[in-house]
Amino acid sequence: MGSYYIWTIGCQMNVADSERLGAHLERLGFQAAQAPEAADILVVNSCVVRQHAEDRVANKLHALRPLKRKNPNAVIALMGCMVGPKTEDLQHRFPHVDVFMRPQVYDPLLEVARERADLASCQDEGPVVPNPTGPTAFVPVIKGCDEFCTFCIVPYRRGRQVSRPSEEIVAEVRALAERGVREVTLLGQTVDAYGLDLRGQPDLADLLTELNGIDGLARLRFLTSHPRYMTRKLIRAVADLDKVCEHINVPFQAGDDDVLQAMRRTYTRDEYRRLIADIREAMPEAGLSTDVIVGFPGETDEQFQRTVDLLEEVRFDVVHVAAYSVRPGTIAARKLSDDLPKDVKQARLRQVEQLQEGIAAGINAALVGREVEVLVEKRDALGNWEGRTRTHKLVHFPAGVSDLRGELVTVTITRASAWSLQGELVAVG
Numbered sequence: 001m002g003s004y005y006i007w008t009i010g011c012q013m014n015v016a017d018s019e020r021l022g023a024h025l026e027r028l029g030f031q032a033a034q035a036p037e038a039a040d041i042l043v044v045n046s047c048v049v050r051q052h053a054e055d056r057v058a059n060k061l062h063a064l065r066p067l068k069r070k071n072p073n074a075v076i077a078l079m080g081c082m083v084g085p086k087t088e089d090l091q092h093r094f095p096h097v098d099v100f101m102r103p104q105v106y107d108p109l110l111e112v113a114r115e116r117a118d119l120a121s122c123q124d125e126g127p128v129v130p131n132p133t134g135p136t137a138f139v140p141v142i143k144g145c146d147e148f149c150t151f152c153i154v155p156y157r158r159g160r161q162v163s164r165p166s167e168e169i170v171a172e173v174r175a176l177a178e179r180g181v182r183e184v185t186l187l188g189q190t191v192d193a194y195g196l197d198l199r200g201q202p203d204l205a206d207l208l209t210e211l212n213g214i215d216g217l218a219r220l221r222f223l224t225s226h227p228r229y230m231t232r233k234l235i236r237a238v239a240d241l242d243k244v245c246e247h248i249n250v251p252f253q254a255g256d257d258d259v260l261q262a263m264r265r266t267y268t269r270d271e272y273r274r275l276i277a278d279i280r281e282a283m284p285e286a287g288l289s290t291d292v293i294v295g296f297p298g299e300t301d302e303q304f305q306r307t308v309d310l311l312e313e314v315r316f317d318v319v320h321v322a323a324y325s326v327r328p329g330t331i332a333a334r335k336l337s338d339d340l341p342k343d344v345k346q347a348r349l350r351q352v353e354q355l356q357e358g359i360a361a362g363i364n365a366a367l368v369g370r371e372v373e374v375l376v377e378k379r380d381a382l383g384n385w386e387g388r389t390r391t392h393k394l395v396h397f398p399a400g401v402s403d404l405r406g407e408l409v410t411v412t413i414t415r416a417s418a419w420s421l422q423g424e425l426v427a428v429g
């Protein structure tokens with residue numbers, strides 16, 4: 001029986017894509033290998049959103065070269081955002097790669113896999129649902145992106161926004177719940193644009209309402225939102241539906257209107273602030289996270305300071321910050337000059353990181369002494385239980401004898417840092 005190994009880097013969507021490809025290969029009778037050396041099919045699922053990620057992908061592909069020399073029959077595939085419509089350059093750089101696949105386009109590899117499959121091990125056709133690896137799962141609900149933010153390569157690699165029919169999603173989430181999944185995160189590059197391209201335009205709030213009724217499922221989340229699609233109806237749904245967690249990731253990217261316009265983000269600083277006020281009015285204790293880019297072309301000290309001011313004003317639970325790097329093929333790469341010195345970008349990056357560390361430490365310290373609901377996901381490196389609150393905070397607590405994986409438990413928080421909480425188990429269920 002053949003085997004496969006998938007190496008994944010990047011966002012949760014890439015993780016979900018890898019799981020889905022794995023499910024397709026398993027349907028053809030292939031089994032997951034523990035190490036690349038043991039696999040007949042090796043897949044690198046790539047990310048090029050930042051230079052650092054792209055460098056890691058290139059290193060990984062180079063590292064597979066000796067393996068291909070040793071085992072010429074092994075199939076090496078490159079998937080994900082590194083693969084555009086043209087692959088000549090990639091073929092030249094990585095001649096040992098056999099198959100190139102754009103994000104979520106699995107067929108080129110599946111055709112090769114079918115030729116090698118042991119027909120006796122193939123399973124019936126029908127919807128492909130990845131086997132859950134724990135009590136939480138990702139479910140893509142909309143692929144692609146229509147936004148074309150000037151710094152971002154995603155729309156060129158993942159294509160236009162296409163929503164999955166809601167019946168298909170409901171069936172998948174029900175199947176996952178039947179297999180023991182307690183928490184599902186709905187994924188999309190602009191997840192809150194879900195349904196705009198479907199007949200009748202069922203939106204994300206409608207989808208969450210349907211999913212909220214699935215037996216066995218305890219929690220629902222969604223990632224990543226775009227401020228312009230975050231409606232009052234959706235905020236109300238998050239506040240009212242008991243299984244939908246009070247946790248919203250809504251990137252603002254920059255705090256200055258001119259920079260936002262140069263990024264083509266389609267909202268202003270004040271519109272973003274009003275959105276946060278609406279969320280906080282509906283859910284005063286919602287967990288909020290955001291993405292920020294510093295050192296965008298032409299960003300002045302004053303413009304950067306407006307980003308810092310917004311971070312201080314909103315006080316997010318989590319901030320994902322990146323220094324701008326040119327992504328070939330984007331509008332910014334074609335039209336804007338990457339004019340800020342590297343040391344200026346790095347200094348701004350560090351300033352945001354330090355500011356956020358202090359803010360997160362303060363928010364988390366206020367939870368000490370309080371009881372929180374935790375969905376237990378796994379044991380951590382020290383053997384303690386690890387899980388997350390509804391607001392997506394990481395919690396560790398000492399393990400007793402019973403297996404708590406997949407249980408909803410109550411934990412009293414005893415210690416806090418900027419990154420996680422420690423606690424004591426109070427009750428199970």
Ligand code: SF4
Binds near residue numbers: 147149155226
């Ligand atoms: S919304 Fe903007 S940043 Fe997000 S995936 Fe689309 S183009 Fe990229």
